[in-house]
Amino acid sequence: MGNLKKRSECPISSSLDIWGDKWSLLIVRDLMFSKQCTYGDFLKSEEKIATNILASRLQMLEENDVITKQEHPESKAKVLYKLTQKGIDLLPLMIEINLWADKYFTLPPERRVMLEEVKKDKDAFIASKIIELL
Amino acid sequence: MGNLKKRSECPISSSLDIWGDKWSLLIVRDLMFSKQCTYGDFLKSEEKIATNILASRLQMLEENDVITKQEHPESKAKVLYKLTQKGIDLLPLMIEINLWADKYFTLPPERRVMLEEVKKDKDAFIASKIIELL
DNA sequence: TAAATTTGCTTGCGTTTTGCAAGTGCAAAT
DNA sequence: ATTTGCACTTGCAAAACGCAAGCAAATTTA
Numbered sequence: 070m071g072n073l074k075k076r077s078e079c080p081i082s083s084s085l086d087i088w089g090d091k092w093s094l095l096i097v098r099d100l101m102f103s104k105q106c107t108y109g110d111f112l113k114s115e116e117k118i119a120t121n122i123l124a125s126r127l128q129m130l131e132e133n134d135v136i137t138k139q140e141h142p143e144s145k146a147k148v149l150y151k152l153t154q155k156g157i158d159l160l161p162l163m164i165e166i167n168l169w170a171d172k173y174f175t176l177p178p179e180r181r182v183m184l185e186e187v188k189k190d191k192d193a194f195i196a197s198k199i200i201e202l203l
Numbered sequence: 204m205g206n207l208k209k210r211s212e213c214p215i216s217s218s219l220d221i222w223g224d225k226w227s228l229l230i231v232r233d234l235m236f237s238k239q240c241t242y243g244d245f246l247k248s249e250e251k252i253a254t255n256i257l258a259s260r261l262q263m264l265e266e267n268d269v270i271t272k273q274e275h276p277e278s279k280a281k282v283l284y285k286l287t288q289k290g291i292d293l294l295p296l297m298i299e300i301n302l303w304a305d306k307y308f309t310l311p312p313e314r315r316v317m318l319e320e321v322k323k324d325k326d327a328f329i330a331s332k333i334i335e336l337l
Numbered sequence: 338t339a340a341a342t343t344t345g346c347t348t349g350c351g352t353t354t355t356g357c358a359a360g361t362g363c364a365a366a367t
Numbered sequence: 368a369t370t371t372g373c374a375c376t377t378g379c380a381a382a383a384c385g386c387a388a389g390c391a392a393a394t395t396t397a
Contacts, residue, residue, distance in 0.1 A: 076249070076250040077248075080300065080301050081304070084308075085228060095216060115210070116210040116213070161303075162300060165299050170215070172289075174218075
């Protein structure tokens, strides 16, 4: 299942081996916007990921230390997923994706607002966001 | 074949719809390091992409204006692939991937050298690289 | 306290994508 | 004229995906 076989020593390639698919970074995105999510929260996202795909991606990301499971404070039936430091470190990357998309797609209004903040002072935005996520 | 069906209006999602797979960014990488490549050049890369996958990714990237075909100055049998402005604009993203990988993988020496330059002055590195690619 | 619901998955199964090998058509070199 | 090089295409088995249904444990409701 979550077997990481590196195709090469190239850092781009090694990174793609972990999150180079259509879903993994959407999970990371959800965690960056929400700080923590349950399994059900991910399923509620606009893109409608299938349950088995979600399970396999969560496992893959956990095995590669991008996310961690935690027990939910209110219920044993629920599981909380959070970003690890390694996951939080994907923030600059996510921001660059947003900036690229901002140039070539039409962004939803809420994201435009965030992007304006990023454009004003990228480093400051990243710093404050990291604190928020810890 | 190269049908872009957006899963949502989210910029991350829309971006992944284009290059969110294990191979597309490796093609972009090759073009950023080499400025221009032939079909055969891509095949020589360490990761050993299959010919049919390469063809489908090149088509997808061309349809989404990330790369362009040009005729080779020396031969009609060869085809030159280059990054478009949209493709060149992926440079900051590629750099962030490198920086992330630098923290969590062991990079090959040549890349470490480049990364040192990036860390000294990221914007300057990007600026000079863009000029190089145009 | 028994039944129904919620939650986080797993399983089956048909469809799509991938990966490998071989083949094709055109250009260029021999 | 024939062989080689280059850019793909094709066939096919294997893997991954996507949808729906199922399931066990925890929690809520009656």
